[in-house]
Amino acid sequence: MIRTPKSFRHLSALTAxxxxxxxxxxxxxxxSPDELLDQMNHVVTVTDYEGTVVRWENGKxxxxxxVHKIIDGVINEKxxxxxGNGLEIIRxxxxxxxxxxxxxxxxxxxWNEQLTLFSALPTSEIRYGAEYxxxxxxxxxxxxxxxxxxxxxxxxEFRYGHRIWLDEATSFPLxxxxxxxxxxxxxxxxxxxxxxxxxxxxxxxxxxMDIDDFSWYSQPAQYASxxxxxxxxCEDLPVGFEAISTMTEQLPGADAPVTHIVYSDGMxxxxxxxxxxxxxxxxxxxxxxxxxxxxxxxxxxxxxxxxEVPAATVRRIATSMTQN
Amino acid sequence: xxxxxxMQISAFVDGELPDNESELLLRRLSQDTALxxxxxxxxxxxxxxxxxxxxxxxxxxxxxxxxxxxxEPAQPDEAQRVVGSRLMTPATGVAVAATVAALAxxxxxxxxxxxxxxxxxxxxxxxxxxxxxxxxxxxxLAEQPSEMLMQYYLKHGESADVLGPNGILTRVVTxxxxxxxxxxxxxxxxxxDAADQADNEQNSATGTP
Numbered sequence: 001m002i003r004t005p006k007s008f009r010h011l012s013a014l015t016a017x018x019x020x021x022x023x024x025x026x027x028x029x030x031x032s033p034d035e036l037l038d039q040m041n042h043v044v045t046v047t048d049y050e051g052t053v054v055r056w057e058n059g060k061x062x063x064x065x066x067v068h069k070i071i072d073g074v075i076n077e078k079x080x081x082x083x084g085n086g087l088e089i090i091r092x093x094x095x096x097x098x099x100x101x102x103x104x105x106x107x108x109x110x111w112n113e114q115l116t117l118f119s120a121l122p123t124s125e126i127r128y129g130a131e132y133x134x135x136x137x138x139x140x141x142x143x144x145x146x147x148x149x150x151x152x153x154x155x156x157e158f159r160y161g162h163r164i165w166l167d168e169a170t171s172f173p174l175x176x177x178x179x180x181x182x183x184x185x186x187x188x189x190x191x192x193x194x195x196x197x198x199x200x201x202x203x204x205x206x207x208x209m210d211i212d213d214f215s216w217y218s219q220p221a222q223y224a225s226x227x228x229x230x231x232x233x234c235e236d237l238p239v240g241f242e243a244i245s246t247m248t249e250q251l252p253g254a255d256a257p258v259t260h261i262v263y264s265d266g267m268x269x270x271x272x273x274x275x276x277x278x279x280x281x282x283x284x285x286x287x288x289x290x291x292x293x294x295x296x297x298x299x300x301x302x303x304x305x306x307x308e309v310p311a312a313t314v315r316r317i318a319t320s321m322t323q324n
Numbered sequence: 325x326x327x328x329x330x331m332q333i334s335a336f337v338d339g340e341l342p343d344n345e346s347e348l349l350l351r352r353l354s355q356d357t358a359l360x361x362x363x364x365x366x367x368x369x370x371x372x373x374x375x376x377x378x379x380x381x382x383x384x385x386x387x388x389x390x391x392x393x394x395x396e397p398a399q400p401d402e403a404q405r406v407v408g409s410r411l412m413t414p415a416t417g418v419a420v421a422a423t424v425a426a427l428a429x430x431x432x433x434x435x436x437x438x439x440x441x442x443x444x445x446x447x448x449x450x451x452x453x454x455x456x457x458x459x460x461x462x463x464x465l466a467e468q469p470s471e472m473l474m475q476y477y478l479k480h481g482e483s484a485d486v487l488g489p490n491g492i493l494t495r496v497v498t499x500x501x502x503x504x505x506x507x508x509x510x511x512x513x514x515x516x517d518a519a520d521q522a523d524n525e526q527n528s529a530t531g532t533p
Contacts, residue, residue: 108507133331137340151340153331163340216509251475260479271480291480293473304473306480 033134033150039171040164046070047172050204051143051194052082057187057290069200078205090205099207099214106211108218131155131240131265140165142174143191152267157181158238158313159268160290165190172196178290181310186290230259232274236320238313240265249273263307263317270307270317277302287311294318333359 031039050067063082070076077091088099098107137149147165154161161179166172175190230246241263248257258275277300285294294314295304303321305314335341336349353360 106509108510135335135340135342135345137342151335153335153340155331212509214509216507218507249479251472251479254472254475269480271476273476273479291477293477295473304476306473306476 033136036136036148036150036166036171037134040166040173043171044173047170047196048198048200049172049194049196050198050200052192053189054192055187055189056185063192067200067204069202069205076202076205080208088208090207092205097207099209099211101209104214106214106216108216131159132161132267137163139168142167143194145169145174145194147174154181156238157310158316159240159265159309160186162267167196170196178308228259230261230274231324232259232261232272232321233324234263234272234317234320235322236316237263238265238316241268241270268307268309268313270305270309270314272317272321273304273306274321275302275304276300285311285315299323329359 048069051065053064053066055062055064062084065078065080065082067078068075074093075091076093077089079087079089081087085100085102088101090097090099096109098109099105100107131154133153133155135151135153137151140147140149142165146168148168150164150166152162152164160181163175163177163179164173165175167174172194174194175188177185177189178187180186226248228246228248233243242265243261244264245260245262247260247262249260250257254275256276258273261272261274263270263272277297285292287293290308291306292309292311292314293304293306294311294317295302296318297303298321301323303318305318305321307314307317332341332345332349336346341349
């Protein structure tokens, strides 16, 4: 799910409209890049919209119909994949229905966080240090609207860059790109068409098919993660990354819990999993879109690093994890 | 060259330098041979990394830019080299600027549209003449991560939710690998008549139909 936690506060449609008007063309001329990021992050929490999102990753693209409306601070959202199995996700507050037409199945989930479509959006607050520069680049056209392009450029080769196209009239993000260290495109999410601040009926959030005969499922209770202290540390952590949490996790099929350390530079996130070593020693590398993984044995343990960072970053972290 | 200038050049080559800064940099390029050589190196590196090919219509574009600047159209080979012997004199500074701008446009145009790695991969495994070859099922399956790696990937996705990116692919994968428990249908969780009523009340309050 393309999602991110944001603190949604209740604002009426009227307030949202006022916000949109306030973020006018002149705002772009006067605002700093950081201020634009703040405007963007505010606008996505108060704006109703519907449209078609096209997501490109790893040479594949998929289109999604998206409807998003906030009523009394409650997020109502519906996503329908336009290809493949026609997966339909309807969210009313924290209750999420995943409808799989091909399997005649409804899966019920509860999302604890206020997750929405926008996940990869940087903010001016979470950049810990000077690992990224933000600049206003040029005007462009996205989804039939005039947009202003922002570039978030990393200072080194250990993290990806971002490009964000903001609607000139509203500061709403119309297109985002994740850029590799060589300037190659890794992931792109953009609206092919969008209606911002439109009057959306609750009918739009009903299933688009008859689900009376569908089977309903929910996920079993999950093993609760526990915060723990660890004597593992990374000896060669790229500048700007900090350990933000350490937990134990019980994964399906695993004999024993694994230690899970999360590092972040404020935008990119890297997970380190430390498990008892496997019977046979192996080194495994894998790449899914923006995510890279690197797994290697360190002493009696298998250390696996996963993150939305370049392959060199996960390798560097995996090979420099040590135990005190 | 200081780091700030190096970053500025890098941003310019990537097409990510703001217009006003680009203008200043181009002006500086026209007066600084060493700087032009640095830009040339960046462009060449970028070209090699992206396996640049000649872009259709590039000759005409160079011609238009050169004409607009009152200079002769540059020849394709010369333009690709960016810094040749004739560019070492200040008198040709404008031509340098035009050529650099043209190549920056090439870089941008190649970044704008996603490529087709699948096609490249398929061609790569075909020893015959260049053309599209469908990967076999075995080849496709060989690209799947191990089950444990998939679990790590999903768990990372959950923690990354708090801070950063997570894709819809993660959601789809979750649906496929989760152990599910069948429950009684509860359609009341979905928008119903009560929600419609609330919808109507809201519309009445805001005066919308």
